Amino acid sequence: MDIKKIRELIDLMEEKDLVNLEYGHDDNYVNLTRNVAVQTIAAPAAVAAAPVAAASAPAAAKPSGKVETSPMVGVFYSAPSPNDPPFVKVGQKVQAGDQLGIIEAMKIMNPLEATQSGIIEEILVNNADVVQFGQPVIRYKA
Numbered sequence: 843m844d845i846k847k848i849r850e851l852i853d854l855m856e857e858k859d860l861v862n863l864e865y866g867h868d869d870n871y872v873n874l875t876r877n878v879a880v881q882t883i884a885a886p887a888a889v890a891a892a893p894v895a896a897a898s899a900p901a902a903a904k905p906s907g908k909v910e911t912s913p914m915v916g917v918f919y920s921a922p923s924p925n926d927p928p929f930v931k932v933g934q935k936v937q938a939g940d941q942l943g944i945i946e947a948m949k950i951m952n953p954l955e956a957t958q959s960g961i962i963e964e965i966l967v968n969n970a971d972v973v974q975f976g977q978p979v980i981r982y983k984a
């Protein structure tokens with residue numbers, strides 16, 4: 843595939859505001875992914891509305907624990923396979939380095955490991971959800 847075709851695909855991604863684009867023909871294949879973090883900055887109205895919503899919520903509803911975030915864009919899996927139990931459950935104690943889940947990116951299964959020890963307070967995504975870079979996945983008790 844020549845660079846001209848790749849530039850056309852990049853232009854198409856920008857024009858249609860696509861995050862991911864896969865293109866293949868014969869023996870040529872390309873998978874393009876844009877940095878999603880840059881796109882989230884472009885929504886100042888949502889950012890400005892967040893403090894107002896938080897201020898009106900009751901104090902008990904505010905989550906206070908630290909979170910594990912996704913290190914990449916991909917699909918989150920809570921278990922090694924559909925018939926296996928999940929890696930972690932709410933209320934479970936984990937140590938730094940324990941596996942919390944799997945994030946599949948470009949057909950590669952990447953382990954999501956705990957960066958800290960603690961007790962799981964909340965699992966913030968469902969099995970097979972698409973997660974973005976930096977998105978909170980697991981919340982620990984404070």
